[in-house]
Amino acid sequence: MNIALIAHDNKKNDLVQFATAYQTIFSKHALFATGTTGQRIQEATGLPITRFQSGPLGGDQQIGAMIAKNKMDAIFFFRDPLTAQPHEPDVTALVRLCDVYSIPLATNMGTAELLIRGLDEGFLEWRNIVHENGESDEG
Numbered sequence: 001m002n003i004a005l006i007a008h009d010n011k012k013n014d015l016v017q018f019a020t021a022y023q024t025i026f027s028k029h030a031l032f033a034t035g036t037t038g039q040r041i042q043e044a045t046g047l048p049i050t051r052f053q054s055g056p057l058g059g060d061q062q063i064g065a066m067i068a069k070n071k072m073d074a075i076f077f078f079r080d081p082l083t084a085q086p087h088e089p090d091v092t093a094l095v096r097l098c099d100v101y102s103i104p105l106a107t108n109m110g111t112a113e114l115l116i117r118g119l120d121e122g123f124l125e126w127r128n129i130v131h132e133n134g135e136s137d138e139g
């Protein structure tokens, strides 16, 4: 599965901690991240991560483009609900695309626990069927 990891600045420590705790599961998948988040997780875990631009410079949109091409299977996006983001429209757009394409999205640690355990139990196998049917896979 292709998995995206994203965290706003005040949530980066939480996501690094989470990725470290579930490193074994994450290592079985292809990981993608916005720039700074990816760097922090790579440094902490050594996991290979394809890094996009930093969020404010377009990273959220790059991950959104992957969703639109049916190339992202799950998103861990630890948002900071207490700080205004200069690229709020990009954040909203990313969340919206997850809803458009029914992509599992965890925006906080509580849901992230469920998503990662579900992923490991095979609850996201339906994504393989979507891929096999080639729904919007081009591009």
Ligand SMILES: O=C(CO)COP(=O)(O)O
Binding pocket: 006, 007, 008, 009, 033, 034, 035, 036, 037, 038, 053, 054, 055, 056, 059, 060, 091
């Ligand atoms: O701003 C972000 C998500 O909206 C995350 O970007 P960085 O990982 O580059 O900090």
